[in-house]
Amino acid sequence: MPHRPDPTAALTDLEGVPERYGPVAGAGLPDRLDAPLRLPDPPVAPRRGALPLVASAVPILGAVVLWAVTGTAMMLWFAALGPAIAAASLIDGARATRTARRRGALEAEGARRRVAAVVHARHDRERREAWTRHPDVLALTGDGARAGDIWRAGAGRGDELVVGRGVVRSIVQVDGGTADPASARLARMAAVLEDAPITVPCDAGIAVCGPEALARAVVRALALQACLLLPPDRLRVSPAVPARAERWVARLPHAQPGHAARRLVLCEAGMPAPAGALVIARIDPHTAPPPGCAAVITVTGIDRARLDHDGQSCDIRIEGISREQAEGLANALAARAEAAYGPFDDDGAISLDELLPGSAPDDARDLRVTIAREHGAPFDLDLVQDGPHAVVAGMTGAGKSELLTSWITALCARFSTHQVTFLLADFKGGTAFDRLESLAHVTGVITDLDGAGARRALQSLRAELRRREAEIVRAGAQDVTGTRLARLVIVVDEYAALTWAHPELDAVFTDIAARGRALGMHLILGTQRASGTFRDALLANCPLRISLRVSDPVDSRVLVGTDAAAALSGDVRRRGMALVRRAADDAPHTVRIALTSAALVEATAAAVRGETPRPTWLPALPERVTLGEAAALGGDPADGLTRSAHAAGDLLLGIADDPERQRRMPAVLPTAERGLCVIGAAGSGRSTLLETIAAQTADPIWISRDAEAAWDLIARLADEPTAAIGRLVLADDVDALLTRFPAEYAQALTERFERLVYAAGAGGPRIVLALQRAAGAAGRLAELLPRRVILRCTTRAEFVAAGGAPGDFDAEMPPGRALIDGRTVQIAVVPRARPAEPAGVDRWVPHADVTAVVTRGGPLGRAVEATAAAAGARVMSLDEYASRGMTGMASGAAPGIGSDAVTGIRPVVVIGDGEQWQRSWLALQAVRVSGDLLVDAACAPDYRMLTGERALAPYCEPGRGRAWLVRAGVPVVRVQLVLPADPR
Structure with missing residues (x-):
């Protein structure tokens, strides 16, 4: 440590330090190192006294009065006392100012001296505490070192390595002394701590550059410092290339084989630095440090170096260890490890085959x-x-x-x-x-x-x-x-x-x-x-x-x-x-x-003895089950959809797993059940389950996936309750089907679905609905059915909404794997395809004498004209037709009735848009009496206005060239308008 005057020599004066200079402990040291010390501000210069005019004027007035009373001119000499008093007052004030200034300077110097003594004492204490927290090799092994400091456990122990001694920022604070150069120097001196440990986090890695002998000595000191801080069970030391390691490394207890939380690797120039380890590397001058080294120590002298770390550079005093000193420390640590952990077993590992009895x-x-x-x-x-x-x-x-493995093997062998x-x-x-x-x-x-x-x-x-x-x-x-x-x-x-x-x-x-x-x-x-x-x-x-x-x-x-x-x-x-x-x-x-x-x-x-034992549990359900395998299961009857025996009329769904009874049983839809709801994501097996159920029914009714066909079938089943009595009605992707309809149609379709579900059960149909998620209108339909089959769902929230328990959610369920009544079921498959979709819509051909066509023109208008022309009908616009009708009315004939008076061609097709027909209301009403009204589905907003119908027309899917054909006394039908580009 550098020589510095002993600050304790001035501590004898601390008894007189006022409280305003900072807290002082009874022994002369402050209780807290960071407790602020206060310096007095520079003394304020006394103000110069004013000229004593009144005191100077009194002698003058007195002299004048005496002269006036006595008449003696000698009395006027007393007037000279006024200026003399003024001069004496000024001289006395100057003397008092000089005295106050000297006294303030002495007091400030005394305060600085006392605060400086406290600063030095605090610096010494702070330095001792810093070296206690971060000891180097000398602090751990030199004179005065305590044996208990080696491998002593503590928070943060070994997280940082001391790379040298230098100047660091101090926690001592000195305030006050504004505008006083001496006080400012003292504050700057208090802000830095000399001869303090300079540390670097171990995880940063350290590279040492410089003359080889000095750099190796520094690497030894850093490595041994880590080994003195951490015991062998917390640190393992190994060279990057064992063949090039120094002898002292092999003697370390930290170098013995084993497991530890940290690994310290010693690298030489040109050796690779392994990832994930703490690295201390010696590198040649002008060589880039390994990637794992964030700190670089450049040795500049026998005990001097420069540290570059975290974007900062500073000069430090380094510590070096010779090879002989390193070997001595390694031997001492090995003896300490043997005393602490005990000697290793001489016989080494034990093989179980040496101990196996008969x-x-x-x-x-x-x-x-x-x-x-x-x-x-x-x-x-x-x-x-x-x-x-x-x-x-x-x-x-x-x-x-290894213990469990040996125990099990020994039991199996005996x-x-x-x-x-x-x-x-x-x-x-x-x-x-x-x-x-x-x-x-x-x-x-x-x-x-x-x-x-x-x-x-x-x-x-x-x-x-x-x-x-x-x-x-x-x-x-x-x-x-x-x-x-x-x-x-x-x-x-x-x-x-x-x-x-x-x-x-x-x-x-x-x-x-x-x-x-x-x-x-x-x-x-x-x-x-x-x-x-x-x-x-x-x-x-x-x-x-x-x-x-x-x-x-x-x-x-x-x-x-x-x-x-x-x-x-x-x-x-x-x-x-x-x-x-x-x-x-x-x-x-x-x-x-x-x-x-x-x-x-x-x-x-x-060498096993005995037969293969009975399994503790049945194997997991297979990912594919046939209907015949499910039908082959039997046993005692049980309640619900999963039962161990099924009666006539029950519909088999698959095979249910009952691990708590170590058995399997068929999953069925009993005859008494009026319906079933199947919920699952795409590809989960919904359609397979519906096909399995349909395969066991003579004449199932499938709700088509085609929106128009589904509308017609559901409307017929809901309006004619006898049509589905005793039959099985199956609907796949109900939620997707409902979303294909406009709001008005979707609401009407849902209401008809609900009537159909309400009618299910005794004396009615059995309903099986399949949907992806139980939400919206489809969710309301699902609530009307008494039973559910829950297949794989996309999210846990959808699974819970479907009725499953959160703990049963499995995003990796195979296709056909379901939960029914809390049990796992594998849905059976059948070699049968879904029935073909219904035939298409009839094409429109003009048959009536007069057909009123409501269309907006464009491709559909041209399709109507082409179809009418192909059928030999006369095509005219509404304006032309209305004018001809008016001529007929003048002669007593009804407008719009009969053939074309000019050509004699019949039938006649009159084309106009919705607004034109509303303006020609008489012509429209005349056509509706005995003719046909054809409304393009694209003119749906005009349908009710022109027809006066309150009920919804049959649903027509947009973009398919559909139209509604309205005839008096006949239900509205859906027809196909063949476009010119249609290959048909």
Whole structure:
């Protein structure tokens, strides 16, 4: 540290510092470093006194009065006293001003001296605290260093590295002293802190440039500083190229194989800097730093360097470590690590095939296997006697999955499939039990990658509980030992994730824990943290506790009653060390778990004894089911659409899954049901379900997807109730169909749909409607039907609106997969296509003597003229026709009736737009008496005005060349106006 005068020499004067200069602690140091210090403002110069005119004038007036009274001229000399008094007053005022100025200057200097002493004291304290927070190698290992500072845990410990000493901004504040140069210098001095640690975030990465020997010394100092701050279980040190590393690196405990939260990589010039690691690199001059290095230290002298970081540059004093010093520190850290974590096992890892006992006899009533060693001796675990349930805890990388794998493999190797079976649940990524699926004892593996399948499989556990209870009662036994049931071991890797994804299963496992001993069902529950994960009732029934290394002593105490599991080493060579505590143990046993190889699993699978066990649950429903497969199912009857037997007249829908009873059954639409609503997105299987239902009916009525045909059919069914009695009416894409109509037609169509649905049931039709979403008018129709089939929906909101539970939503449901009455159903398919669409609309040909045509002209007007000409009819405009009609009226003939008087051609086609016909009202009425009125569908606004009809005309879809043909006494019909470009 640079030499600086000892500021404590002036602290003896602090007792007299006024309170206005800042708070002062009793020992001479302020309580807070950032408490502001106040300097006095410069003294204000005293104002110059005014000339004493009155005092000067009194002697003069007195002298004049005395002269006037006495008549003596000598009295006038007293007048000279006035100027003398004035001069004396001015001299006295100047002297007082000089005295006040000198006193103010002395007081200000004293205040600055006292504040400077406080500033120096605060700087020393701030410097000490800064070096305590951010020590370098010298601060951690030099004279006066405390051994407890090495690897001391603390918030932010190791987040920053000290790259040198330099000047930083101080938190000491000095205010006041306005316009005083000396005070301003003091304030500037207080604002900076010299000889302070200059730090750089570890994540930034550091590149050291300069002479090779000096740069290497700086790299050693930085790397050793990180190793002194963080223990080996939190930091791993490795060179970018091991062959080029110095010897001291290999001696570090941080360089041993293992897992840690951080990785520090030492790079030399030209070596690649790996991504995702903390990098300290030595680079050659004029060489760009690696991409992972945001800070660059350029060595300029034996202890001098320049730091460039975050867009700023500053001079610093650096710290260097020689190779011999580095080796000594590495050896000391290795000895410290051995004392703290214990020596590594000499025997290394244990292979499970060394511990496997012989096969158990068929009448064995235990599940005893050897999967570990304690002080070199085999250590047994018996899930029956030591359990019946176990909890295994361990943080990531501690070896929890390896322990579960070894335990399962050992049980499968010793016991036959008649004695033990397994259900495995991996909620830690889906790969922990991949290699165990080949074991015949394993009846199923479920993962968090299949949420619906996991929930379905675990729901089957309730059915397994009931089945085992029934078997024990049937055998007249007290527990599973009196039956032929195999013990079922349920292994869960990451129980917390399982219950978070499916909270309702926590109660299922608690029930199994309470009744599992008698029923032969055992739990092995793995978790990273034990505290807060298990219910008290569940944990109380799991007396077998195994704890690998955990991060929190609380977890260790919850499982094994001591903090020892939190103190286990995180070194890879200590992986698999665990503490085991059984119900009869007074203290936990420290064991080393054996590891299982893939070859051992394959050999165990090949040497299996016993037949393939009964699966714990039925496999998932297939994605394709035929109508014959659904009809082949039978059993006891049940209520609702999903039932295990169907009567005559019931319509089969598919196969329903009932995991809680471990069975499948047909899903049907009973004869008594008057209707069904099918809701699902495009491609979900709506049309398939309608075709399956239609295939089982002799004469179904399909609502056409064509808007015009659908209007006509629904109108006929609604107006003629007897037309659909006893028949099945099916309508697909109802919501899409309604949106194709204008508002007036859509409302009328919805009302007719409602009348049709109300008429469904006994004595009426059965209605099956399919729609994409239950909203708007289609949603109101869906509410009128008693049952729903919910297929895949686009969003959760649409699924809930359709009547599904939020937790049952699955955006990946395959086509034909549905929910009916809360059960999963696969819709059956039939090899039958949808019936053909109805024939098209009849073409218009003039037949009446006179046909009045209402059109706006254009292509349709030309189409009418062409059609009339082809039929041999006379075509004329309304004006021409009206004039001829008036001539006929003059001779007594009715206007507009009969043939053309000039040519004798009949029939006659008169063309005009809506306004023209309204002006020629008499001609229009005459035509309507015995002729035809043809209204272009594009003139829909004029239809009611010209026809006087209040009811809606048959719907005509725009752009299809449609028109309405109106005849007296005959219902309005829809006709086709063939355009000239029509190929027909």
